[in-house]
Amino acid sequence: MPEPAAARTPDGTPPRTPGAPTRPPEVDRVAASRRAVAARRERAALKKDVATRVITPQELLRRALADPASPAGAMRVPEFLTAIPAIGEGKRDRILRDLGISPVKRLGGLGSRQREGLRQFLDARWPELEPRGGRSRLVVLAGPTAVGKGTVAAHIKEHHPEIHLSVSATTRTPRPGEVDGEHYFFVDDAEFDRMIAAGELLEHATVHNAHRYGTPRSPIEQALAAGRTVLLEIDLQGARQVREADPSATLVFLLPPSWDELVQRLVGRGTEDATERARRLRTAKTELASQGEFDYRVVNDDVARAAEEVARLAR
Numbered sequence: 391m392p393e394p395a396a397a398r399t400p401d402g403t404p405p406r407t408p409g410a411p412t413r414p415p416e417v418d419r420v421a422a423s424r425r426a427v428a429a430r431r432e433r434a435a436l437k438k439d440v441a442t443r444v445i446t447p448q449e450l451l452r453r454a455l456a457d458p459a460s461p462a463g464a465m466r467v468p469e470f471l472t473a474i475p476a477i478g479e480g481k482r483d484r485i486l487r488d489l490g491i492s493p494v495k496r497l498g499g500l501g502s503r504q505r506e507g508l509r510q511f512l513d514a515r516w517p518e519l520e521p522r523g524g525r526s527r528l529v530v531l532a533g534p535t536a537v538g539k540g541t542v543a544a545h546i547k548e549h550h551p552e553i554h555l556s557v558s559a560t561t562r563t564p565r566p567g568e569v570d571g572e573h574y575f576f577v578d579d580a581e582f583d584r585m586i587a588a589g590e591l592l593e594h595a596t597v598h599n600a601h602r603y604g605t606p607r608s609p610i611e612q613a614l615a616a617g618r619t620v621l622l623e624i625d626l627q628g629a630r631q632v633r634e635a636d637p638s639a640t641l642v643f644l645l646p647p648s649w650d651e652l653v654q655r656l657v658g659r660g661t662e663d664a665t666e667r668a669r670r671l672r673t674a675k676t677e678l679a680s681q682g683e684f685d686y687r688v689v690n691d692d693v694a695r696a697a698e699e700v701a702r703l704a705r
């Protein structure tokens with residue numbers, strides 16, 4: 391039987407029933423899913439901007455509250471929190487509980503008390519968190535021998551799991567307690583040569599005229615690509631090479647409280663013989679003279695304090 395004339399409109403689409411949408415539902419669905427994808431992308435871009443410190447979390451919150459229908463406003467609070475460097479899932483859940491915010495809440499839908507709570511929380515935790523102005527998230531910690539770079543880096547590794555600490559390759563032999571792959575990759579000269587030839591090292595240097603040390607490139611690239619901050623604890627020659635390779639890297643120089651203190655620390659740790667100590671102290675004198683090349687100087691008067699200062703600079 392032929393279809394009744396009213397069953398099709400001139401362009402072939404079904405007729406509109408009064409009160410129904412003008413377009414067929416599948417067209418709406420496609421348009422809606424395109425809009426949803428675009429909104430998701432915009433939210434992802436905003437989260438990346440917070441994670442890489444292009445904008446502050448406070449700025450994102452301001453945008454969300456100014457326009458709750460914007461991508462910032464549509465962002466769920468848990469998503470927002472985990473975009474902030476140093477907030478993992480555990481911390482996120484604690485913050486939500488403390489502020490009495492449900493995990494399904496969107497930033498634009500926060501009540502006035504919740505907004506105020508979140509704002510105060512952000513201001514108290516990150517008063518100094520300014521946008522990085524396009525700096526790379528590659529941070530170099532250098533400084534003279536025995537200043538405590540290793541101890542400061544170990545403290546950061548323990549307390550800031552969000553920061554990726556690079557593991558260097560070296561041709562020196564392990565000290566008691568040092569674990570291959572954790573403290574260093576202990577390799578022989580042939581393997582070190584192979585790594586250089588294969589372009590596997592971001593930088594490398596002979597330190598204290600003795601052994602060779604180098605930074606494996608690929609774990610760093612992976613961590614940076616994942617949006618993590620990477621910390622390299624390396625010597626001055628390496629720091630200069632990194633600056634050359636990436637001028638936007640952040641260079642931090644760790645200083646001893648005094649020269650006498652530095653000598654004391656080198657003698658006290660007892661890991662070097664007298665000849666080696668004398669050699670390292672000569673290197674240290676030259677290294678101290680180069681502190682002006684660095685973006686920041688941090689005095690290692692107290693390991694935990696100095697480590698927190700470096701971690702803050704690395705954010």
Ligand code: 5GP
Pocket residue numbers: 534535539558559562593594595597603604605623624625626627628629
């Ligand atoms: P140690 O033998 O005491 O562990 O380290 C000696 C020196 O080598 C330290 O000053 C340390 O910062 C530096 N160092 C460690 N890893 C690297 C690296 O990958 N590259 C460079 N250039 N120096 C490194």
